[in-house]
Amino acid sequence: MRSAASFKLGLSHSAATDSTWKVEAVKQVEYHVIAARNLFAKDSTRLLDGCSAASLHRGDRRLIIIDANVDRIHGDRIRGYFEHHGIRASFVPMRADETVKEWGSAVRVVDAMNGFGIDRRREPVIAIGGGVLLDIVGFAASVYRRGTPYIRVPTTLIGLVDAGVGVKTGVNYGMGKNRLGTYAPALATFVDRAFLRTLDNRHLSNGLAEILKMALIKSLDLFELLEIFGERLIDDRFQGSSDELDTAATQVIAESIHLMLEELQPNLWESCLERCVDYGHTFSPTLEMEALPELLHGEAVAVDMALTSALGYLRGSISEAELDRVLTVMRHLGLPTWNDVLSTPGVLGAALADTVRHRDGRQRLPLPVGIGGHHFVNDVTIDGINSASALLNRKSDELRVRETSVTKVAS
Numbered sequence: 001m002r003s004a005a006s007f008k009l010g011l012s013h014s015a016a017t018d019s020t021w022k023v024e025a026v027k028q029v030e031y032h033v034i035a036a037r038n039l040f041a042k043d044s045t046r047l048l049d050g051c052s053a054a055s056l057h058r059g060d061r062r063l064i065i066i067d068a069n070v071d072r073i074h075g076d077r078i079r080g081y082f083e084h085h086g087i088r089a090s091f092v093p094m095r096a097d098e099t100v101k102e103w104g105s106a107v108r109v110v111d112a113m114n115g116f117g118i119d120r121r122r123e124p125v126i127a128i129g130g131g132v133l134l135d136i137v138g139f140a141a142s143v144y145r146r147g148t149p150y151i152r153v154p155t156t157l158i159g160l161v162d163a164g165v166g167v168k169t170g171v172n173y174g175m176g177k178n179r180l181g182t183y184a185p186a187l188a189t190f191v192d193r194a195f196l197r198t199l200d201n202r203h204l205s206n207g208l209a210e211i212l213k214m215a216l217i218k219s220l221d222l223f224e225l226l227e228i229f230g231e232r233l234i235d236d237r238f239q240g241s242s243d244e245l246d247t248a249a250t251q252v253i254a255e256s257i258h259l260m261l262e263e264l265q266p267n268l269w270e271s272c273l274e275r276c277v278d279y280g281h282t283f284s285p286t287l288e289m290e291a292l293p294e295l296l297h298g299e300a301v302a303v304d305m306a307l308t309s310a311l312g313y314l315r316g317s318i319s320e321a322e323l324d325r326v327l328t329v330m331r332h333l334g335l336p337t338w339n340d341v342l343s344t345p346g347v348l349g350a351a352l353a354d355t356v357r358h359r360d361g362r363q364r365l366p367l368p369v370g371i372g373g374h375h376f377v378n379d380v381t382i383d384g385i386n387s388a389s390a391l392l393n394r395k396s397d398e399l400r401v402r403e404t405s406v407t408k409v410a411s
C-alpha cells in the first residue's frame with residue numbers, strides 16, 4: 001500500500017494548517033478572421049478549408065442559423081453551395097434585429113441545437129447574419145453544454161468589422177444593452193464583403209460608425225480615407241466597381257479589423273477596463289435602448305462620439321476645427337450627430353452612472369486627442385456633459401442649415 005506521503009499532486013497544499021488550494025490555469029485561445037470574397041461561390045473552398053479548427057471536413061452535416069432577411073435574399077445560393085459540396089445543411093431562418101435581441105431568441109437557437117442533436121465537438125454551428133444574429137447565436141452556443149463551437153459569417157458592415165471579429169456575445173435584457181452575455185470566440189469568421197451589395201444605405205452608414213470609431217481613436221490615415229471615399233463607398237456598397245474604389249473598400253475594412261484586433265488580442269477578456277474601443281460606447285448603450293427602435297447601434301455610437309468630441313473640445317483635447325471636421329465627416333457618412341434623446345432629463349447622468357458600474361467604479365472614459373489619438377479621463381461632470389450637449393445641439397443645427405442651403409443651391 002502507498003503511504004500518503006508518496007502521492008504527488010500538482011497543486012500546492014500544506015497539510016500542516018487548515019488547507020486551502022489555489023488553482024491556476026491558462027486557457028489558450030486561437031481564432032481566425034479570414035477575408036474571403038464570394039464565400040458561397042460554388043468553386044470557393046475557403047469555408048471548407050477554412051483553418052484546421054474551422055474546417056467543414058469533419059462530419060457531413062451542419063446546423064445553420066441564418067438571419068431571415070439574408071435567407072430571403074441569399075438563401076438559395078447558400079443552400080446550393082452546401083448541396084454542391086455534399087454537406088447536409090439544416091437551415092433555421094431567424095428574425096434578427098435589435099428589437100428581438102433577447103433571451104427568447106437565444107432559447108430558439110438552443111431549441112434548434114437540441115432538435116438537430118448537435119454533436120458537441122465536431123459539428124460547429126454556422127451563424128450567418130448581422131451583428132444581432134451573430135451575438136445571439138454566439139451567446140446560445142457558448143452556454144449550450146457549456147460551450148459548443150461556432151463559425152461566423154457576417155453579412156452587415158458592423159458584422160464584418162466589429163461583431164464578427166471579437167469574442168463578445170450577448171442579448172439585451174430589460175433596458176440593459178447586452179446585459180446577458182459571454183466571452184466566447186468563434187472558431188473562425190469569414191469576412192465576405194459581397195454580402196454588402198444587398199445592404200441598404202442606412203445600415204452601411206451604421207457600420208461606418210464603428211469604422212469611424214477606430215479612426216478617431218487610433219488612425220488619422222483611416223479617418224482621411226473615410227473623408228475621401230466614405231460617401232462613394234456607400235454608393236458603391238463596398239463592391240469595388242472601379243480599381244480605386246476596390247482598393248479603398250479593401251483598405252477601409254482591413255484596416256478597421258486590424259486596428260480592432262490590435263486592441264482586442266492583448267485584452268481579450270477585458271481584464272483591463274481602459275479600452276479605447278469603448279469609445280462611443282459610454283453613453284450610447286443607454287441612448288440606444290432609450291430610443292429603440294429609432295436609433296441603430298452605430299447611430300447611437302455616432303451620437304455618443306459627437307457628444308464626446310464636443311466634450312473633448314471643451315476640455316481642450318481637440319481643436320474647434322477638428323471637432324467641425326469630425327461632425328462634417330459624420331454627416332457625409334449619413335450618420336446623426338444629434339438625437340433628441342440627449343435632451344431627456346437625467347438620461348446622460350444615468351447613462352454615465354451605469355457605465356461606471358460596468359467599468360468597475362471609475363469612468364475610464366476614452367476621449368479623443370486630436371484626430372487619431374485618445375486618452376482616458378475620470379473626472380467628467382454632469383455640468384461638463386450638459387455644456388457639451390448644448391454645444392453639440394447648436395453645431396448640429398448649423399450643419400443641418402448649411403446642408404439644406406447646399407441642397408437648395410444644387411436643385
Ligand SMILES: NC(=O)c1ccc[n+]([C@@H]2O[C@H](COP(=O)([O-])OP(=O)(O)OC[C@H]3O[C@@H](n4cnc5c(N)ncnc54)[C@H](O)[C@@H]3O)[C@@H](O)[C@H]2O)c1
Nearest residue numbers: 069097130131132155156158162163166168195198199297
Ligand atoms: N459582439 C460584438 O463585439 C459586437 C460589436 C459591435 C456590434 N455588436 C452588435 O451588433 C448589433 C448590430 O448589428 P448590425 O448593425 O449588423 O444589425 P442587424 O444584425 O440588426 O442587421 C441589420 C439589418 O440588416 C439585415 N441584413 C443583414 N444582412 C443583410 C444583407 N447582407 N442584405 C440585406 N439585409 C441584411 C438584417 O436582417 C437586419 O434587419 C448590435 O446589437 C450590437 O450590439 C456586437
Ligand SMILES: O=C(CO)[C@@H](O)[C@H](O)[C@H](O)[C@H](O)COP(=O)(O)O
Nearest residue numbers: 162168178210277278279281285358
Ligand atoms: O458594440 C460593441 C460590442 O457590443 C463594440 O463595438 C465595442 O467595441 C465594445 O465591445 C463596446 O465598448 C461595448 O462593450 P460592452 O458595453 O458590451 O461591454
Ligand SMILES: [Zn+2]
Nearest residue numbers: 210281297301
Ligand atoms: Zn459597438
